[in-house]
Amino acid sequence: MGYADYPNMGVEVRVEGLTKSFGHVNVWSDVSLTLPAGEISVLLGPSGTGKSVFLKTLVGLLRPDRGSVWIAQSDLTKLKERDLYEIRKLFGVLFQDGALFGSMNIYDNVAFPLREHTRKSETQIKGIVSEKLDMVGLIGAESKLPGEISGGMRKRAGLARALVLEPQIVLFDEPDSGLDPVRTAYLNQLIVDLNQQLDATFLIVTHDINTARTVPDNIGLIYHGHLAMFGPREMLLSSKEPVVRQFLNAQRIGPIGMTEEKDADSLAAEAATGVRLPPLPAIPLQLRPSDFRARRAERVPGQWCRENGVTPPEGSFQ
Numbered sequence: 001m002g003y004a005d006y007p008n009m010g011v012e013v014r015v016e017g018l019t020k021s022f023g024h025v026n027v028w029s030d031v032s033l034t035l036p037a038g039e040i041s042v043l044l045g046p047s048g049t050g051k052s053v054f055l056k057t058l059v060g061l062l063r064p065d066r067g068s069v070w071i072a073q074s075d076l077t078k079l080k081e082r083d084l085y086e087i088r089k090l091f092g093v094l095f096q097d098g099a100l101f102g103s104m105n106i107y108d109n110v111a112f113p114l115r116e117h118t119r120k121s122e123t124q125i126k127g128i129v130s131e132k133l134d135m136v137g138l139i140g141a142e143s144k145l146p147g148e149i150s151g152g153m154r155k156r157a158g159l160a161r162a163l164v165l166e167p168q169i170v171l172f173d174e175p176d177s178g179l180d181p182v183r184t185a186y187l188n189q190l191i192v193d194l195n196q197q198l199d200a201t202f203l204i205v206t207h208d209i210n211t212a213r214t215v216p217d218n219i220g221l222i223y224h225g226h227l228a229m230f231g232p233r234e235m236l237l238s239s240k241e242p243v244v245r246q247f248l249n250a251q252r253i254g255p256i257g258m259t260e261e262k263d264a265d266s267l268a269a270e271a272a273t274g275v276r277l278p279p280l281p282a283i284p285l286q287l288r289p290s291d292f293r294a295r296r297a298e299r300v301p302g303q304w305c306r307e308n309g310v311t312p313p314e315g316s317f318q
């Protein structure tokens with residue numbers, strides 16, 4: 001199947017029972033979730049829980065032990081190399097460090113996938129590269145080497161490169177790592193704007209709680225070898241499930257310890273001290289596109305809570 005055969009609204013990615021180990025070490029088991037077409041989802045989890053491994057498994061760079069990744073009628077995990085190569089063209093991936101070639105200038109870095117995977121003329125390539133550089137605000141930086149620009153600019157260059165083949169699924173591996181809060185805010189706005197403009201499904205791995213609270217439509221949390229929860233943003237932000245609550249509110253009190261989960265003794269000791277968890281913070285409004293038009297998957301604030309009989313924390317959606 002050619003990637004041009006897919007409808008232009010982004011595609012749904014359905015993960016079923018995915019399990020991955022390296023040798024005898026299990027990374028995660030039985031992960032099932034659906035990334036809704038055209039929506040933004042965020043994946044959270046303590047360090048080393050296998051979020052990057054999950055992204056690599058989604059694009060078929062790693063093979064799972066069990067389970068499926070369904071895109072339309074294809075189970076990507078069962079495809080032969082040649083078909084996998086085709087279906088990978090659906091994906092744009094922004095790797096953690098931007099993964100730019102250090103000896104190539106920004107223009108050539110962004111043009112690279114077009115020169116490798118298409119037969120477009122240099123004139124056509126120039127048009128596409130300029131369009132994507134414009135989208136990420138990098139016009140004028142074409143002749144710079146990656147080493148000559150800031151970390152934030154490198155991320156944006158990596159993003160432009162991830163977009164040149166018109167992907168229907170865009171995966172971001174910690175796009176905000178190493179960025180200061182202001183640049184992170186700009187990048188988050190750019191992600192929301194791009195999601196509105198492009199017909200693509202987004203998955204973002206991040207450690208930034210503010211990003212997780214304001215950018216996505218859906219949130220997932222991997223913890224201790226399993227997907228602890230995945231669902232609409234309001235569901236996780238109003239959840240009192242201990243792991244979800246601890247992680248999304250960046251607290252020390254709860255089941256997650258410095259290295260991994262706390263043992264029963266330390267949890268009992270914590271309970272014995274009588275420390276009370278602070279109330280859940282208010283659920284913020286979602287970040288809007290900068291042109292103030294609706295998000296692609298716009299929902300009325302508080303709708304999920306209302307429909308599910310959940311009282312949102314005081315001060316939510318203001």
Ligand SMILES: Nc1ncnc2c1ncn2[C@@H]1O[C@H](COP(=O)(O)OP(=O)(O)OP(=O)(O)O)[C@@H](O)[C@H]1O
Nearest residue numbers: 022027045046047048049050051052053054174207
């Ligand atoms: N190719 C590989 N071979 C063996 N083990 C691997 C491989 N890739 C990753 N791992 C292991 O899998 C586990 C999960 O790693 P991964 O980088 O996916 O975690 P992460 O959740 O993305 O972490 P962080 O938040 O710190 O970036 C780690 O223990 C890592 O050492």
